[in-house]
Amino acid sequence: MDKASMQTTILAAKGRLDLSWAAIAERIGMSPVWTTSACMGMNSMPTEVADKLCDVLELPAEVSKALQAFPHKHWDKAIPTDPLIYRFYEMINVYGGTIKELIHEEFGDGIMSAIDFSMDISRVADPKGDRVQIILNGKFLPYRSW
Amino acid sequence: MDKASMQTTILAAKGRLDLSWAAIAERIGMSPVWTTSACMGMNSMPTEVADKLCDVLELPAEVSKALQAFPHKHWDKAIPTDPLIYRFYEMINVYGGTIKELIHEEFGDGIMSAIDFSMDISRVADPKGDRVQIILNGKFLPYRSW
Amino acid sequence: MDKASMQTTILAAKGRLDLSWAAIAERIGMSPVWTTSACMGMNSMPTEVADKLCDVLELPAEVSKALQAFPHKHWDKAIPTDPLIYRFYEMINVYGGTIKELIHEEFGDGIMSAIDFSMDISRVADPKGDRVQIILNGKFLPYRSW
Amino acid sequence: MDKASMQTTILAAKGRLDLSWAAIAERIGMSPVWTTSACMGMNSMPTEVADKLCDVLELPAEVSKALQAFPHKHWDKAIPTDPLIYRFYEMINVYGGTIKELIHEEFGDGIMSAIDFSMDISRVADPKGDRVQIILNGKFLPYRSW
Amino acid sequence: MDKASMQTTILAAKGRLDLSWAAIAERIGMSPVWTTSACMGMNSMPTEVADKLCDVLELPAEVSKALQAFPHKHWDKAIPTDPLIYRFYEMINVYGGTIKELIHEEFGDGIMSAIDFSMDISRVADPKGDRVQIILNGKFLPYRSW
Amino acid sequence: MDKASMQTTILAAKGRLDLSWAAIAERIGMSPVWTTSACMGMNSMPTEVADKLCDVLELPAEVSKALQAFPHKHWDKAIPTDPLIYRFYEMINVYGGTIKELIHEEFGDGIMSAIDFSMDISRVADPKGDRVQIILNGKFLPYRSW
Amino acid sequence: MDKASMQTTILAAKGRLDLSWAAIAERIGMSPVWTTSACMGMNSMPTEVADKLCDVLELPAEVSKALQAFPHKHWDKAIPTDPLIYRFYEMINVYGGTIKELIHEEFGDGIMSAIDFSMDISRVADPKGDRVQIILNGKFLPYRSW
Amino acid sequence: MDKASMQTTILAAKGRLDLSWAAIAERIGMSPVWTTSACMGMNSMPTEVADKLCDVLELPAEVSKALQAFPHKHWDKAIPTDPLIYRFYEMINVYGGTIKELIHEEFGDGIMSAIDFSMDISRVADPKGDRVQIILNGKFLPYRSW
Amino acid sequence: MDKASMQTTILAAKGRLDLSWAAIAERIGMSPVWTTSACMGMNSMPTEVADKLCDVLELPAEVSKALQAFPHKHWDKAIPTDPLIYRFYEMINVYGGTIKELIHEEFGDGIMSAIDFSMDISRVADPKGDRVQIILNGKFLPYRSW
Amino acid sequence: MDKASMQTTILAAKGRLDLSWAAIAERIGMSPVWTTSACMGMNSMPTEVADKLCDVLELPAEVSKALQAFPHKHWDKAIPTDPLIYRFYEMINVYGGTIKELIHEEFGDGIMSAIDFSMDISRVADPKGDRVQIILNGKFLPYRSW
The missing domain is CATH 3.30.1160.10 (Cyanate lyase, C-terminal domain)
Structure with a gap:
């Protein structure tokens, strides 16, 4: 499972359980910004934190593995539009x-x-x-x- | 006097008087970030603030005028290198x-x-x-x- | 349903019912420009407006949900050709x-x-x-x- | 006299006489937007209008000639920063x-x-x-x- | 049917019937350049012309509809290579x-x-x-x- | 004398003598487009034509020499703005x-x-x-x- | 069959028959550079040469047709990396x-x-x-x- | 003396003496392509060759020194226009x-x-x-x- | 098998056997940097080395063939983001x-x-x-x- | 004195005294790479090191001041050509x-x-x-x- 499908899976679970990023972050004992960035594939999680997040979101072990992977940080090098x-x-x-x-x-x-x-x-x-x-x-x- | 030579003049005076940005900002009653940005030509100063800054730095009226001018904010659109x-x-x-x-x-x-x-x-x-x-x-x- | 397939679905319905943007906008009580921009994925609609639009165009609830999503405004950063x-x-x-x-x-x-x-x-x-x-x-x- | 020094000359005169663009435009019988754009070198003025503007701003004939010249409209093709x-x-x-x-x-x-x-x-x-x-x-x- | 598949369909029919662009243009009473450009998706055809072209090339009504659609003229903004x-x-x-x-x-x-x-x-x-x-x-x- | 100052010199002479490009071209026995392009530095002139043009515009021999030089055709590679x-x-x-x-x-x-x-x-x-x-x-x- | 799949087909046949470009070129009576460039889609072949090449490589008539097609020469406009x-x-x-x-x-x-x-x-x-x-x-x- | 003014000096001397690149190259015992490239600042010359070239073109020692300098090869990274x-x-x-x-x-x-x-x-x-x-x-x- | 799927296959085998790049390199008698670069498609391996690597990683002959292929070295020409x-x-x-x-x-x-x-x-x-x-x-x- | 004229001054002194970078570095007790980079304006020197370098190269105090200034590291963001x-x-x-x-x-x-x-x-x-x-x-x- 790569970082992109990991993100899709987490966003779907987050919607299903109707949890805010702040709530998820609190349950895994980390800050909302860092938690969100790791779920969006821009940071890697230590094993125990990744496992706890999968518990909170009721997700399988392969999501935890994807959260632990070292990301290749990549973005559109042009000036942002949004x-x-x-x-x-x-x-x-x-x-x-x-x-x-x-x-x-x-x-x-x-x-x-x-x-x-x-x-x-x-x-x-x-x-x-x-x-x-x-x-x-x-x-x-x-x-x-x- | 345009914003570029205004900046050069201010930096020279600041060096001559050996004042930090924090000290200058305090004397004109504004924050260091905003004061610095106006001296670097990225913000415009209200008349009284610009005049006070010229008092502090012992600079002529044309510097005050340049500080009040509305800047054309311009930068190199490429990715920064520094x-x-x-x-x-x-x-x-x-x-x-x-x-x-x-x-x-x-x-x-x-x-x-x-x-x-x-x-x-x-x-x-x-x-x-x-x-x-x-x-x-x-x-x-x-x-x-x- | 993402914004792109939402737009395709709305354009198809608009063609099927032979409605102009002005007519659609009038029925939902908003302006034509804003209505069109939301249907093209460049603005988000409040729930009641999105639901009304789906009524007018005889579209399912997932289209309404897509209309309410906060868009990531994105465009080709190059000079336009059309x-x-x-x-x-x-x-x-x-x-x-x-x-x-x-x-x-x-x-x-x-x-x-x-x-x-x-x-x-x-x-x-x-x-x-x-x-x-x-x-x-x-x-x-x-x-x-x- | 090219369009760039024409613009500088006009802006200096405008400052000296303390006239707004709206006031200048009114005196030459044209709109403020078009008048400003011609003074900034992005449109050409008919002879009589250019002459009248030079009267209003007390400027010599060569400025009128520069105002009448057909501009080569040119801009930085990158995304604007201001x-x-x-x-x-x-x-x-x-x-x-x-x-x-x-x-x-x-x-x-x-x-x-x-x-x-x-x-x-x-x-x-x-x-x-x-x-x-x-x-x-x-x-x-x-x-x-x- | 979008402009791209319209073009493919027309080129296939043109090959099958072994007709030159000049011959097609003559039969629909228009010039070769304009006819070709519309078939390549860079101009829109009035209904009767589009229908005639479909007659000549033995193509179904949806091709006529695609020929009538207003194109989004789009090209690679870089310097051409061919x-x-x-x-x-x-x-x-x-x-x-x-x-x-x-x-x-x-x-x-x-x-x-x-x-x-x-x-x-x-x-x-x-x-x-x-x-x-x-x-x-x-x-x-x-x-x-x- | 390089091509840029050659062009300036020719344009000044053309203005002074109040001659159109068509008139100049006719006197040197060439077409207006080619004549203009050579005067703008984008083509080189054979010796006799360059000399004749200098006669017509009352210009010195160094202009003729510059007209004969083989140009390095150069332009802004970006999309034109004018x-x-x-x-x-x-x-x-x-x-x-x-x-x-x-x-x-x-x-x-x-x-x-x-x-x-x-x-x-x-x-x-x-x-x-x-x-x-x-x-x-x-x-x-x-x-x-x- | 477009130029890209033509190239793939030819390279596969060349590998299967273990022929060098020089050997193929010799059998069709052309030079290795031109032969290779046509097989890579950057030149068009006359009918008889294309047919001969298909004989040599034991390929069907549609490959010959693709070899004869006039290419749209296209490349990445950026500086090459290899x-x-x-x-x-x-x-x-x-x-x-x-x-x-x-x-x-x-x-x-x-x-x-x-x-x-x-x-x-x-x-x-x-x-x-x-x-x-x-x-x-x-x-x-x-x-x-x- | 930098490479740019070295090139100007050499081109002027070459014109004055009316020598072709081939003639210059022959006199210094090198090929025309390499000789030209060194005079245009794209290669460095060994001392004795640079001195000989200055003899041939009647140029002072500082030109020889500039010819020996190791160049920073630099060009416009865009697609060439000439x-x-x-x-x-x-x-x-x-x-x-x-x-x-x-x-x-x-x-x-x-x-x-x-x-x-x-x-x-x-x-x-x-x-x-x-x-x-x-x-x-x-x-x-x-x-x-x- | 192209270089991209070769890399995926090798990474999967490396994970399955839990071998570090250093361990793999040692078993094939080459350095870790060169071994990794060849597995990532940026260098070609001699036949015997490629075969040995496939032995170590329990991979089929087509992987060895892909490792021996001469790469087209290609990268994103923009400034790296990671x-x-x-x-x-x-x-x-x-x-x-x-x-x-x-x-x-x-x-x-x-x-x-x-x-x-x-x-x-x-x-x-x-x-x-x-x-x-x-x-x-x-x-x-x-x-x-x- | 800015970093650019500092570099010119240092290179001239280095040539005059016929010192290698290695020799200069040794005399100031730093490495050749770091010493060169500071002289080229890409690093700042502590006061005592800058003073010592000015002693070695017989340069005035303003060069020492320029060596101590914090550089704005800047380079051409395009792919290098040399x-x-x-x-x-x-x-x-x-x-x-x-x-x-x-x-x-x-x-x-x-x-x-x-x-x-x-x-x-x-x-x-x-x-x-x-x-x-x-x-x-x-x-x-x-x-x-x-």
Whole structure:
């Protein structure tokens, strides 16, 4: 079972059981963002977590195996079209130089890791219209000289 | 004075006075991210804020005028190369589908605004190596039907 | 049922019943542009509207479900080829700078929303040849400073 | 004098005299959109109109000559980046298929002309936030068979 | 029946009956270029012409229906590879600026229509090797000012 | 003197003497299309023709030398944007397959030469609006087998 | 039978009969390069040659028909990846300007035909390692002036 | 002195002395193709050859130094436009698969070197029009297994 | 059996027998990198090695045949997305100019062969986290002059 | 002083003093690869190292400052053309999948860091022609789950 059919199977089970991502994540003891990304084939799950998720969603062992497989992360290299996703592409480009300035000023030469990294998404109530809040958290990695 | 020479002038003054972005931002009463982005030509400043920044950096009125001009936001449409910026491009592509799933589940059909939007960057101390934390905050905009 | 087969099913029913988009839109109490765009998979319908449309077109419940699904808006990122659509691409590029000038002059720094947005298409009789009139209407969103 | 330095000269004069595009357009008896587009080098002006514009802006004859020159309409063929302009690119792609459906249903096989074409931009007051309204108006051109 | 299978069906019938495009065009009273382009899915036929063509080629009514459908004109946006077609791409690029100069000199600001347009192809005998002659004929459309 | 400054010099002289391309072409005994293309740097002129053109336009010998130089034909490989030129790109793509069908049917396997090639542009009066007529004429070159 | 399945059929027969391209070419009285290119769908064969090839390879008449069909020459427009083919792309780019210089110096303005063209490939023994020799031979075509 | 101004200097001297590439190559005892390519900045010359060339062309020592510099071979990665060069791009793509078949059949798995490589260009007289002959000669390099 | 299904078959057998690439490589007496690359279709195996590998993995003769076939090396020409592979693309671009400087300084004008080439991958223990070490080894090929 | 003029200045001094990269690196106590990359603007130097390098090369303090600046790593995103660099691009694509297989087998899910990374280049004597050896060494970074 490859990652694509794994995702289809999980989405079907999730719909059948009428569970939100937050509910699934809570039952396996992980965060909603990481849980969703693994179910969409963009991260691999440790064995025990994958097994627990299959228990929660009443899915067979081959789904657990597919969840544990190391993904080949692949995406369309063109600019995204879906408006929700495009807006993030826009933010990065409008604020990319700013982020570089401020991280270098604070930490020196290096980068924020996209591997030793986590993300959280939440709703912030606001009388003028609720807001989406996303927290990106990554280890600072200094360049090595040798 | 266009946005490019405005940026050069501001960076030179900032170096001369040895001020950090955080210090400049504090003196004009705005956040460091927004202040930096306006100085890099990616946002426009209200008159009083632009004037105050020119006071702080001992710069002439034409810099204030350039800071107030509405920018034509422009970037290289190709995939970024600088490793610090590329990692953000990578995060968005690895987690783009996940973000879409979770925002739609919580808010319904719509997007997170990149216009009614703010961003914060901070250092999080960690014994295994300090971490960079970035908070994105945008208003949820539901699609209109008519 | 995905959006693509939903569209095929709706077009077949529309042909079988010999209904125009305008007629369908009127029966469900919505505009022709929005109705067509939802049937082509580019907008999601509220439950009651989707159900009414399935009534009008004598279609089963799974079509209604597909109409309610949040679309992943996707298109060929290249320049369009079909002459009817290309002309709109041409208009935007010939008049893009002009539109930016005039909106900023009137409203200040910000954008016209493509989310809180509506469109109408109509025929304008003209002795030298009838004309197509398209009205675009979107909320002005000012940039936030923080 | 080429179109680029013509545009710079006109913008400087417009700033000096503190005139809006709407005011300039009114004085030369043309619409604001067309007037702006000609000043930005995307349309050519008839001699008498160009001369009148130079009168209004107190500019020499060579500017009038540049305004009358037939432009080579040229733009960056990539996807636009400025958020204000990108949103129009997005609208066309989200609604392109819908526009094609509705024009063909109403007019038959053919296109809406981008040459025998006009555009208007206006503000629509709205208690929930004012709106931008853009009207596109083009002659329908049927395909010829021979 | 879509345009692609319509084309396959027509080519098979044309081969079976051993008819040239010129012969088919003559029997339906239209030109060879337009007839061929409609059979290749790049133009739509009026009902009576489509029916006549199906008579000539002994094809069922659904082929006539497909011939009448309004095409979505679509092509590979890249530079053509087939040498016969590439040479036309080369001609346009070598002579594009020349054509623009000469049409503007003769007609003023505007374009040659690709909609109100016809094309003819013929053989010109020549002792040094016969030649292909192609005539392009399109209505001049002046830009509108408003 | 390179081809670019040659073109500028010729256009200035042409304006100064107020001569049309047709008039210049007639005086040097060549066609308007070929004459224009050589002046725009896309063809090389034999010595005597180049000298005659410099006589007509009262230009120095170095212009004649530049006209005789073998050009490196170069163009922007992207899809053209100027509407007048784009329409030709559109024609070739809409009718490319048709042209291939008809040339092969008449001549067999081979191509129409873009080197042993000529082009003419003329105005065709029409009560419904005058038309542009362009004649392309190229030698048929059969593929060699060996 | 299209060119792709024709090629598969021929390669299978060639393997079954254990014939080299050189041996096949010799039996049909043509060169190995041209024979191979026609079997790979990049050239069309005259009837008698195609029939002879089908005799040699014990293939049915429909293969002969496919060999005679005029190909639509098509290839991936991107830079080739296979190292053997890439090296030829590299040679052309390293030596393209040199070839242009030397052909123009010897022949004047014009091109080397890719239609009235032949190619040969052979092995040249060399004690330091055998070498591949490829001969390209094309008619010089002078540009026409008119 | 960089390779670009070196090339300009050499071309000017070559014109002044009215020497062909063949004549220059003969005087320095190398082939015309290699000599031209080094003068165009695509190969580096050994010291004594570079000095001899500067003697022949009466050029100063800094040109010799530039000729000896190791070039960064660089070209426009897009498809070439100049018809003379494009035809070679076309040949490689039409015959690329054929070349791969025949080299592998004769030599096994490996490539023809573009580094241990030479090229010759000559005129072949032909009553139907003289022909250009180009010989490519490169060492066969087998893939290593380890 | 083509290279793609050969790879699938080998991976399935490898999983069934629970063998690492290192173990397989050792049993056939070759290196792990070369063995893996041949199994992934990027290199061809000599007959005896391919047969031995099929013995080890208990696979039929047609797999051996597929392993011996000369591959058409093909990859997505775009920038890689998978983070593990992207980092190598990044290294080459950050250090490409440096590598060129240092190889030319040491060896003169020429290249490091990618054909007469080998690669090794190993783990280097490190208390601050183990490291990956990759050794690239290729013959230096000097440019030929002629 | 920006990184580009810093590099020019350093290369000129290096030539004047006739020092190899290896010699310079030894005198500042760093490796040749890292030293070269910093001088080419692709890494930043700590203050004391930059000062020492300016001592060795007899360069002013502003060069030291430029060496310490955090670079914006930038490169042409297209496929490289220079044959020396292209071969590395080719290696990565031929062996990319293999590297991924072997690193994941040995280390689990994660990547080899391009930040905590070093590289060495050396000559390996070989009777059949000396070889280039390049060692890449990077910390393994496991993906985080949260």
